Amino acid sequence: MQIIDTKKFQSDLLGWYDNEKRDLPWRRERDPYRIWVSEIMLQQTKVDTVIPYYERFLTKFPTLDALAEADEEEVLKVWEGLGYYSRARNLHQAVKEVRDEYGGVVPSTEKEIATLKGVGPYTAGAVLSIAYDVPAPAVDGNVMRVLSRIFSIYDDIAKPASRKKFEAITRDLLPEERAGDYTQALMELGAVVCVLRSPACLLCPVAEHCSARKEGVQEFLPVKAKKKPPRSVQLAVGVVQDSSGRYLVEKRPDTGLLAGMWQFPHAEEGIEGLLETGREGWQSLTQIKHVFSHLVWEMDVYQTRHDIQSLTDRQALLTLDELKQKAFPVSHQKIIALLEE
DNA sequence: AAGACGTGGTT
DNA sequence: TAACCAAGTCT
Numbered sequence: 001m002q003i004i005d006t007k008k009f010q011s012d013l014l015g016w017y018d019n020e021k022r023d024l025p026w027r028r029e030r031d032p033y034r035i036w037v038s039e040i041m042l043q044q045t046k047v048d049t050v051i052p053y054y055e056r057f058l059t060k061f062p063t064l065d066a067l068a069e070a071d072e073e074e075v076l077k078v079w080e081g082l083g084y085y086s087r088a089r090n091l092h093q094a095v096k097e098v099r100d101e102y103g104g105v106v107p108s109t110e111k112e113i114a115t116l117k118g119v120g121p122y123t124a125g126a127v128l129s130i131a132y133d134v135p136a137p138a139v140d141g142n143v144m145r146v147l148s149r150i151f152s153i154y155d156d157i158a159k160p161a162s163r164k165k166f167e168a169i170t171r172d173l174l175p176e177e178r179a180g181d182y183t184q185a186l187m188e189l190g191a192v193v194c195v196l197r198s199p200a201c202l203l204c205p206v207a208e209h210c211s212a213r214k215e216g217v218q219e220f221l222p223v224k225a226k227k228k229p230p231r232s233v234q235l236a237v238g239v240v241q242d243s244s245g246r247y248l249v250e251k252r253p254d255t256g257l258l259a260g261m262w263q264f265p266h267a268e269e270g271i272e273g274l275l276e277t278g279r280e281g282w283q284s285l286t287q288i289k290h291v292f293s294h295l296v297w298e299m300d301v302y303q304t305r306h307d308i309q310s311l312t313d314r315q316a317l318l319t320l321d322e323l324k325q326k327a328f329p330v331s332h333q334k335i336i337a338l339l340e341e
Numbered sequence: 342a343a344g345a346c347g348t349g350g351t352t
Numbered sequence: 353t354a355a356c357c358a359a360g361t362c363t
Contacts, residue, residue, distance in 0.1 A: 042359040083347025
């Protein structure tokens with residue numbers, strides 16, 4: 001691995017960041033709670049997507065205590081549509097733990113913050129550096145892309161073992177001062193200059209340090225294994241409306257896919273399994289294909305009118321207005337939109 | 342280590 | 353259009 005002038009690399013990067021950094025909502029404040037929220041939302045999610053959610057979330061839960069006191073249903077409702085819903089549930093749980101175990105102050109050591117639910121190696125380093133200027137490495141996809149090019153590293157960044165290597169390199173490159181700006185500068189560079197396809201090397205403040213650039217291989221880095229295509233699941237979805245016009249909905253299990261979200265009842269076996277009415281009682285409403293990262297729902301949506309005798313503790317009969325207060329996955333929001341017509 | 346875990350935007 | 357991607361974490 002090539003040797004670079006670390007001090008010059010740091011000052012080149014920080015100087016560029018000072019002039020070029022984007023004006024983002026979470027860069028206007030240093031409240032550790034707000035930094036934390038932004039980092040959780042930004043996991044696997046684009047800045048443009050996060051911004052409106054971030055604003056709404058902090059309007060509703062302006063402080064750590066406000067979030068800690070909220071009901072999980074409220075938290076999920078604000079998160080609705082953002083995806084990876086366990087992030088919201090874990091954040092909520094972790095915030096309650098900070099309130100109860102740390103006097104409401106987000107911990108400022110690597111050991112303590114890493115114990116919080118949903119706070120992995122990246123988020124720990126990001127919050128510590130950005131909120132507290134603690135020189136802790138925060139290695140995300142941007143950082144691995146930038147550093148794989150700076151040092152011409154051909155390790156597969158999809159492998160967990162690679163992250164540790166980049167973490168060690170990042171730690172070595174971290175300045176004592178301005179750790180938060182440095183962390184953000186590295187990610188910012190990856191997000192706006194050292195992008196995956198057609199990186200803007202001519203605009204890059206650290207091009208002179210870059211091995212891949214010297215060798216002309218920047219387009220071939222980083223190396224990342226392809227992922228498998230998602231498997232397909234056939235699903236019958238039943239929209240049941242009783243004689244009072246209410247809809248039968250159910251809350252998904254507390255673990256796994258879309259945990260804690262609401263939905264219209266599903267059956268993988270076919271629509272007959274949903275109700276004792278048999279197949280003839282159902283009227284076809286629509287078909288919806290919904291793609292997740294690891295699976296595809298092929299949904300056949302049916303509708304019927306039927307009075308429900310008894311509800312389980314995770315089921316409810318709700319009007320359209322009531323149902324819209326609950327958090328539904330995007331696939332089911334499409335169904336709700338149809339019912340509103 | 343590898344798969345589960347969402348969604349919307351790009352190419 | 354189908355594939356790929358984005359400031360990862362958990363099991």
